[in-house]
Amino acid sequence: MSKKIEISEKDPSTEEKIKEAARKVFQKKGYAGTRTRDIADEAGVNLALLNYYFRSKEKLFDLIMGETMLLFFQSLKALINNENTSLQEKMQDFTNQYIDLLISQPQLPIFILNEIQMNPKGLSERMCLHQVVIGSYILKQFREDLGNNDIxxxxxIQMIVNIIGMLVFPFIGKPLLKEIFNLTDEQFQAMMYDRKKLVPLWIESMFSNPINxxxxxxIQNIKL
Amino acid sequence: MSKKIEISEKDPSTEEKIKEAARKVFQKKGYAGTRTRDIADEAGVNLALLNYYFRSKEKLFDLIMGETMLLFFQSLKALINNENTSLQEKMQDFTNQYIDLLISQPQLPIFILNEIQMNPKGLSERMCLHQVVIGSYILKQFREDLGNNDIxxxxxIQMIVNIIGMLVFPFIGKPLLKEIFNLTDEQFQAMMYDRKKLVPLWIESMFSNPINxxxxxxIQNIKL
DNA sequence: ATTAAATTTAAACAAATGATTAAAAAAGGC
DNA sequence: GCCTTTTTTAATCATTTGTTTAAATTTAAT
Structure with missing residues (x-):
């Protein structure tokens, strides 16, 4: 037989192979739905190596989940506190960034949302989202844009919910939307690219049509 | 001891107790995450009775999921084919109906979306959503409202995604939103009631600001 | 009351699954 | 080359978990 051909990208360490496999399987099947053997098979690696490198299934999951949340929320932090961009620019940046991220990893939202539902405290421990959002520069800009006074x-919050929803929901509902409208993956992806231009326009029209x-x-109950 | 006091609502049959418990636990923990013992405990019933009444965990889950999907999608069918209501009226009906449903059962969307992700074929077998939506009367009304010609x-589809998203996403993201904005359940619920009036207005403004x-x-790729 | 059917229970089974162990193999240092 | 350390493997363990069984209890019919 011929000698094994050298592949250009050196094969990753077993530790990395396991992490990558775990990320994939956990995202697809959830924590309870994945067996350690699934991960070992996906990684092409002996079962015992999971425990050798990561101690336990739970530790491995926590590691993956932490990285995933960081990936999902960290970019937000810098963006919403940038004092050099207008609100419109921020909305466009926000849109571009998240749609690109979610096109490459469409099941990120469900994965994270499921984890938050199962373990709501974990989120506030890892990121301190409340602090970050409440103290953010973008919040001032929102208020100014809305007239500043009697809003x-x-x-x-309702506006912010709509914005996040317009970006994230299509990916959460992807399997349903593909079913309802008979979309191919390519069609779905093209539509998501379209949304890079559309979402900022919809946001704009939401803000320029202020609601009574x-x-x-x-009005009195919620204070940010 | 005193004789057992008659409760006004007669206690449901064990079969019903199990179904109710199963619905609750499945919705909270997902299929893989629930143990049959969890359901038995929640129902206050001997473990073996699950198999006595429902044969297996999977059969029980299928039953619950079928009922859940019916609950979620059946009301849609009648609504979107009503030839006696305008588009605006339909949007208001749609909004009222789904917000009421989701306030009473907020985790319905994640539950269903997870199932669709795990088993995409199952949906099209149970409901034939594609047929129903494509052949619906509301679709004609949408086209008319948008100018009928070069849309x-x-x-x-993008519009419909936004509408569904505005209704459903806040409930999918509820745990996250509660975290970010420090909302109580009561505050969250009040905001959802507000949305009964707000969502139709946002939809209206989306339709009256037609986008280039x-x-x-x-344009050529997708034909409904 | 007697009997048959339906329901409920406690116990146990068998398969699945996360984890461990002890030995083998590979890698690295001198 | 020899020794130590690291990595990998096959086998096994202990627990969990879906399911079954056989007996006990309750319900319903005659």
């Missing part, structure tokens, strides 16, 4: 904080404050019941 | 079908067709790359 209740609940209205702000009387529609919000929580 | 590509992909634009329609050149933003859509899939």
């Amino acid at each position: 209740p904080d609940s209205a702000l 404050p009387s529609y919000f019941t929580l | 590509p079908d992909s634009a329609l 067709p050149s933003y859509f790359t899939l």
Whole structure:
């Protein structure tokens, strides 16, 4: 037989192979749904090596989940505190960044949302999202853009929910949308690229059509 | 001891107790994450009774999931084919109906979306969503409302994605939103009630601000 | 009341699964 | 080359978990 051909990219260490396999399988099947043997098979590696390198299934999952959350939320931090960009620019940056990320890893949102549902405290321990968002520069810009005075904080939250939803929901609902509209992966992806231009426009029109404050019941209740 | 007091609502049959417990635990922990013993405990019932009444964990899950999907999708069918309501009225009905449903069962969307991700074929077998949506009366109304001529079908889909997203996403992201904005359950619920009035307004403004067709790359590709 | 059917229970089984062990193999240092 | 350390392997363990069984109990019919 011929000698094994050298592949250009050197094969990753077993530790890395396991992590990569774990990421893939955990994202697809969830924590409870994956067996350690699935990960070992996916990595092409002996089962005992998982425990050799990562102590336990749970430790391995925590590691992956931590990295995933960082990937998902860290970029946000820098973006929303940039004092050199306008609100419109921020919305465009935000859109570009997340749509690119989610096109490359569409099941990120469900993976993270499931984890938050299972273990809500874990999130606030890892990232301190509340602090970051509340103290952010973008929040001031939001208020200014909305007229600054009689807009209740609940209205702000409603807007932010819509923005995040427009970016994230299509990926959460991808399997459903593919089913309903008979979309191929390519068609779906093309539509998501379209949204890079569309979402900022929809946001714009949301902000330029301010809604009567009387529609919000929580004027006094919620203070950010 | 005193004789057992008659409760006004007669206690449900064990079969019903099990189904109710199963619904609750499955929704909270997912299929792989629930043990049959969890369900038995939640129902306050001997473990063997699950298999006595429902044969197996999988059969029980299928039953629950079938009912859940029906609950979630059946109301849609009648609504979108009603020829006696305008598009605006439909949007308001749609909004009212789903927000009420989701306030009473907030984890319905994640539950269903997870199932679709795990088993995409199952959905199209149970409901034939594609047929129903494509042949629906509301689709004609959408087209008319958008000017009828040069709006590509992909634009329609984008709009529908936004509408569904505005209704469903806040509930999918509920644990995250509660974390970010430090919301109580009551505050969250009040905000969702507000959305009954807000979502139709946002939809309206989306339709009345038609977006340049050149933003859509899939004019030829997608035909509904 | 007697009997048959339906329901419930405690116990146990068998397969799956996360983890460990002890030995083998490979890598690295001198 | 020899020794030590690191990595890998096959086998096994201990627990969990879905399911079954056979007996006990309750319900319903005659």
